Amino acid sequence: MAHRHDPNDGGEFQSPALERLVRGLSRLPGLGRKSATRIALHLVAKESPAAELVEAVNEAREQVRNCSRCGAITEPDPCRICTSERRDPSQLCVVASPVDVLPFEKAGFFRGRYFVLGGLLSPLDGVRADDLPFDRLASRIDEDGVAEIIIALDASVEGETTALYVQRLFEGRDLRLSRLATGIPVGGALAYTDEVTLQRAFQFRRGF
């Protein structure tokens, strides 16, 4: 396509500043050039939410941190889940990333605490056991008197590898080790279930 513009003169806009904003926005996760353009035009419009958004970004960057005990997203450190007396210290849910805490807290059924690994073992990507905080996990188990570890990792190769590693690391201890069930999602249609999930659901079938 014939494009008469120099790449630095503002792209299809008559404004290098707008072009820079669109490029910056389109590097955010999930945003393409079209959505970035729409947002950029919204931000430079007269009744723009830009000032409030900039303030919200700055405030979040100041306030938000990872809990030094469990790794979850928090403002106070340690986080409220680690310090709350209403959470059961004997149940520890091991997750890969801080965002994995969110679906549990949204559902609200889990009354224990969390431990965020910050990653998964992946020989291909060079993530080895030394790179993950397994020693901190071990001391946490001792300190809190953890009786059950629930491993809640992705059902990927890396997730399975890490789950097995955790299992082997702690299987000598007086500790219940469990992991999330694999099977057909609630509301999921049998006909559209992929073969691996179906095989797992069959393999782990339960008696009535």
Added chain:
Amino acid sequence: MAHRHDPNDGGEFQSPALERLVRGLSRLPGLGRKSATRIALHLVAKESPAAELVEAVNEAREQVRNCSRCGAITEPDPCRICTSERRDPSQLCVVASPVDVLPFEKAGFFRGRYFVLGGLLSPLDGVRADDLPFDRLASRIDEDGVAEIIIALDASVEGETTALYVQRLFEGRDLRLSRLATGIPVGGALAYTDEVTLQRAFQFRRGF
């Protein structure tokens, strides 16, 4: 769904600041709560592009304006299209919004100038002829010696109404009035063309 949180305590996050950022982002056009969460976490992460983005937003808000002659997005005022001697002042393309200039400039075939109405006539939404700058359009036609007006408006009811209004307003003058062709898009499959478009394409069929 059971949600144990007070709406002001940070939602599913343990951080009111992060919750405010997610809410602010999810009010941007095209962003839902999930994409806003993803972007917010990216913005508070250690290697965040937040500082550059904030600067880009502020700079764009300072620099970007609408051309006082044509209404297009620009930094200099009047814009480069209005002042360029390489653009033909006798052809004036009438569009609804500043963003409608972009596809023309990207394609690069149009050598005339633009006039942005800033809206479309819409009796239902209370947009009447007095609300749109038809008087400025008339003086622009006189000043620039415009010989042809190309109406490039959405193929919606409001677009058609506005196109007809412009046509009636200027039909007494020594002026060529045209509008974009309606038909099957280039590369479009006949079988998947909607009936209205097909009927228009048939109605406006051309001889070889």
